[in-house]
Amino acid sequence: MRLIAYATIAVAAGLLCGAAAPSKMIYQKGRTFSEKLVQLKAGEPLTFVNNDSVPHNIYSLSDGNEFDLGSQKPGMITDVTFMQPGDVDVLCAIHPRMKMSVKVVD
Amino acid sequence: MHWRGQRSFAVENSWLLQSCFVSLIAVLFTVLAETKALAEALVGETRTYDALSRPETGTEALKQTYKRPGLIPFPADNPYTPKKAALGKKLYFDPRLSSSGTQSCASCHSPAFGWGDGLSIAVGDKMEKLARRSPTIVNAAWGSIFMWDGRVPDLEEQALGPIMSASEMNMPIDALLVRLSSIPGYRSLFAEAFPEYGVSVQAIKQALATYQRTIVSGWAPFDAWIEGDEMAIPEEAKRGFVVFNTKAKCSSCHAGWNFTDDSFHDIGLPSPDMGRGKFLPTIVKMQHAFKTPGLREITSRAPYMHDGSIDTLSKVVEHYDDGGINRESRSDLIGPLGLTEAEKSDLVAFLKSLSGEETTAIVPELPR
Numbered sequence: 393m394r395l396i397a398y399a400t401i402a403v404a405a406g407l408l409c410g411a412a413a414p415s416k417m418i419y420q421k422g423r424t425f426s427e428k429l430v431q432l433k434a435g436e437p438l439t440f441v442n443n444d445s446v447p448h449n450i451y452s453l454s455d456g457n458e459f460d461l462g463s464q465k466p467g468m469i470t471d472v473t474f475m476q477p478g479d480v481d482v483l484c485a486i487h488p489r490m491k492m493s494v495k496v497v498d
Numbered sequence: 499m500h501w502r503g504q505r506s507f508a509v510e511n512s513w514l515l516q517s518c519f520v521s522l523i524a525v526l527f528t529v530l531a532e533t534k535a536l537a538e539a540l541v542g543e544t545r546t547y548d549a550l551s552r553p554e555t556g557t558e559a560l561k562q563t564y565k566r567p568g569l570i571p572f573p574a575d576n577p578y579t580p581k582k583a584a585l586g587k588k589l590y591f592d593p594r595l596s597s598s599g600t601q602s603c604a605s606c607h608s609p610a611f612g613w614g615d616g617l618s619i620a621v622g623d624k625m626e627k628l629a630r631r632s633p634t635i636v637n638a639a640w641g642s643i644f645m646w647d648g649r650v651p652d653l654e655e656q657a658l659g660p661i662m663s664a665s666e667m668n669m670p671i672d673a674l675l676v677r678l679s680s681i682p683g684y685r686s687l688f689a690e691a692f693p694e695y696g697v698s699v700q701a702i703k704q705a706l707a708t709y710q711r712t713i714v715s716g717w718a719p720f721d722a723w724i725e726g727d728e729m730a731i732p733e734e735a736k737r738g739f740v741v742f743n744t745k746a747k748c749s750s751c752h753a754g755w756n757f758t759d760d761s762f763h764d765i766g767l768p769s770p771d772m773g774r775g776k777f778l779p780t781i782v783k784m785q786h787a788f789k790t791p792g793l794r795e796i797t798s799r800a801p802y803m804h805d806g807s808i809d810t811l812s813k814v815v816e817h818y819d820d821g822g823i824n825r826e827s828r829s830d831l832i833g834p835l836g837l838t839e840a841e842k843s844d845l846v847a848f849l850k851s852l853s854g855e856e857t858t859a860i861v862p863e864l865p866r
């Protein structure tokens with residue numbers, strides 16, 4: 393019992409430290425992603441900020457890392473955590489010129 | 499990260515909590531992932547970003563964003579040459595590119611109708627209706643994706659589509675090459691414009707694309723106003739310009755000097771056509787979404803929309819004021835606007851200022 397409690401505290405502390413480290417940010421002003429390529433560890437969140445004047449719809453169809461944020465309104469922030477190592481193409485469905493890549497490593 | 503400094507402590511705190519939560523899930527899933535491959539990326543809770551800068555709304559600042567570009571962009575792998583463009587123009591206006599010898603590109607993209615055809619739905623080689631309205635090709639040089647649903651990446655790729663399509667010009671490409679090669683005038687024009695490949699698929703594509711890139715909307719009263727001539731457009735149109743950029747949100751999609759973002763939106767029209775959704779069936783916002791048309795030469799190419807369902811500019815403005823069908827796919831930028839009657843007629847006056855001086859497009863003499 394005690395062992396489990398210690399283990400929980402240890403994990404929680406670890407998590408807090410992890411959370412305090414800022415995640416990587418992608419901004420979308422002017423209908424462009426602020427980065428063309430980012431590298432992340434699997435499980436590390438990537439934060440998408442819509443600091444533009446129009447809604448965006450970020451998504452990926454890359455195998456194992458599919459997601460669709462739907463319409464993200466101006467002034468909104470959403471984290472996406474990629475779990476599968478590999479190359480992920482991230483696009484905006486509304487604005488086809490918005491494209492970026494995420495390299496997810498083990 | 500200076501933007502975070504602008505948040506209240508409470509916001510900061512909840513952000514931290516959320517991050518913890520997300521990381522907790524992330525860790526759990528990482529552990530799980532070792533035993534079982536996961537299907538998707540994880541999406542966290544959406545929260546607000548406080549340091550958002552509001553877009554410029556002063557009229558003078560807005561006007562700066564509508565200046566016409568000085569040069570036409572041509573791609574590096576198909577640069578402009580006068581000979582290519584001249585050949586492309588002949589091909590564009592030549593009905594012999596269709597199997598029946600009656601349809602040219604200009605049948606459906608005609609200078610007489612602002613480079614559209616003035617029909618609600620295009621009519622093909624066998625007088626059959628196509629699925630959608632013929633869009634204008636004016637200012638196509640600045641386009642980054644083509645067709646109402648974006649299925650074509652560039653003008654070179656586009657050119658053969660209508661020629662070979664059974665419902666459009668219905669002309670098998672081999673038969674076209676034979677036909678063009680049998681016309682001495684074309685043989686020499688191809689040889690001069692494309693010494694390396696002569697009469698060929700490659701040359702037809704490049705010539706048609708090059709000619710289309712030279713079709714640029716005429717200098718409009720609106721352009722004169724942007725350049726500083728206050729007398730160029732009526733007061734209603736100036737007020738309409740402000741409504742267009744502010745209350746009516748039109749410029750969120752019809753952006754810049756050519757009035758398009760080259761992007762895809764569902765504006766709430768009742769048509770059953772899924773548009774872009776055909777290629778992105780899982781993305782809700784792409785169902786019923788179509789490419790934003792530019793608004794240059796807009797008065798000469800009614801009726802409007804991908805299905806030609808709205809016949810006047812006043813009715814277009816009524817549609818936007820009403821917001822159309824409220825469904826999940828409809829753009830967040832579309833919805834009841836609460837425009838006054840004066841604002842509506844100002845918007846129409848503004849749209850009318852976007853048509854250029856009458857251009858006397860000279861139809862070329864065709865080779866024999």
Ligand SMILES: [Cu+2]
Pocket residue numbers: 423447448449484485486487490
């Ligand atoms: Cu976007």
